[in-house]
Amino acid sequence: MTKFTISEENHIKCVYHLQQQTGLVNTNALAAEMQTKAASVTDMLKKLKLKKILQYEKYKGFKLTEMGKKIALSIIRKHRLWEYFLTVKLGFDWAKVHAIAEELEHISSEELIQKLDDFLGNPSFDPHGDPIPDSFGKIPTIKQYNLVQLPIKKKAIVSSVSNQSAQMLEMLKHYKIGIGTPIQITKQFLFDGSMEVKILKNTTCILSEQVAKNIFVYYE
Amino acid sequence: MTKFTISEENHIKCVYHLQQQTGLVNTNALAAEMQTKAASVTDMLKKLKLKKILQYEKYKGFKLTEMGKKIALSIIRKHRLWEYFLTVKLGFDWAKVHAIAEELEHISSEELIQKLDDFLGNPSFDPHGDPIPDSFGKIPTIKQYNLVQLPIKKKAIVSSVSNQSAQMLEMLKHYKIGIGTPIQITKQFLFDGSMEVKILKNTTCILSEQVAKNIFVYYE
DNA sequence: ATTTATTTTTAGATTTGTCTAAAAATATTT
DNA sequence: AAATATTTTTAGACAAATCTAAAAATAAAT
Secondary structure, three states, rough: OOOOOOOHHHHHHHHHHHHHHEEEEEEEEHHHOOOHHHHHHHHHHHHHOOOOOOOEEOOOOOEEEEEHHHHHHHHHHHHHHHHHHHHHHHOHHHHHHHHHHHOOOOOOOOHHHHHHHHHOOOEEEEOOEEEEEEOOOOOOOOOEOOOOOOOOOOOOEEEEEEOOHHHHHHHHHHHOOOOOOEEEEEEEOOOOEEEEEEEEEOOOEEHHHHOOOOOEEEOO | OOOOOHHHHHHHHHHHHHHHHHHOEHHHHHHHHHOOHHHHHHHHHHHHHOOEEEEEOOOEEEEOOOOHHHHHHHHHHHHHHHHHHHHHOOOOOOHHHHHHHHHHHOOOHHHHHHHHHHHHOOOEEOOOEEEEEOOOOOOOOOOEEOOOOOOOOOOOEEEOOOOOOHHHHHHHHHOOOOOEEEEEEEEEEEOOOOEEEEEEEEEEEEOOOHHHEEEEEOOO
């Protein structure tokens, strides 16, 4: 795979995210997302078209080629693996990891990413609950559930937490619930939606419905 | 501390290394080391002088200011911590880590480096045996010894290995000797310089003088 | 102490990524 | 469908980091 500049990589990644929502992407949308000007985007589009990253007709909008998608996914893979590393291994707050991963995702070594992936235990989701593509660009299709949806007694793994307020993080820290923690609902209290949850194999705790619906898990 | 471009950082680091050997650095030497042209170096020198990183008089050679040294040391710190991470945590060969660390050293977050340092257990030496400056730029002065110099029975920590041939690495892997491994000489055989070495608290092994002089340790 | 060689700097060009302002294409409204 | 508004592209400029070729300063050699 050819090498790209940081600016090129950022544009590719951004087009990928936009076209997930809208199919075809247009110049102004990309400019807004990239915090740059439409004219600059046009320049970049020409360059990326030449490199066969984009299908692009003047005034008509654009989208990634297969090659372009592959590159986007490899950048997203790096980003999410680094985010996982920063939170799970270095103990960063969820809120801070994105900006740092924006830099780390441009480190080029493929071997580094493969080894990092193994070191982390080949996680399927980053700390924000977004799936981590594998080295072929395949995105895991395992469904995520929040704890309200999780069947009782089913063993599952915490994959993400949607509400990342300080209070929430504080609470999770107290109960030693983190990304990758094995978890199991042992009892449900229907009158208020709260539940008893077994963590690891040790502790149990009671979580309110309010909290439970913000904790996401997957199983199998 | 102000922000610098990757190119600026690389020049600063390079001047630091050169002035360690020669005191004053001259244009051609830096150009050679940076794999660039003398004219490009002159341009960069002007820029760095303006930013008060260098003391520089036309045609007279140059060296870093105190500020410049501080910045150089913070880059070197990052480089060596990442090298340590790559070998000890990700299992990279010594030979491969330098190139990757050249990229990682430019990631800007100070908090990242502080957390990485803690995660690694605040190591004093990188896998090549070079000292890792602390967050104030202080370089550890603890002396390193090779195993031939290490007093018998003295408990020490493996800090680096100078001969990084495949055979050597193979052997170290087999005996589970790595950076950070506690080690102790239990017996010396004067007739051939070989020695019996206790590793961790478990295994012992016999190392030839040839091998022993390539393994570096520190204690206290 | 001249001449010659080496080192360093300047002057001017190039590439990359960005910008502004104006022109061109497309969309929307009356 | 003509007028107006919006979007997109072009044209030309600029800063950063590099280069080549030539000039200037310094060092070495006769």
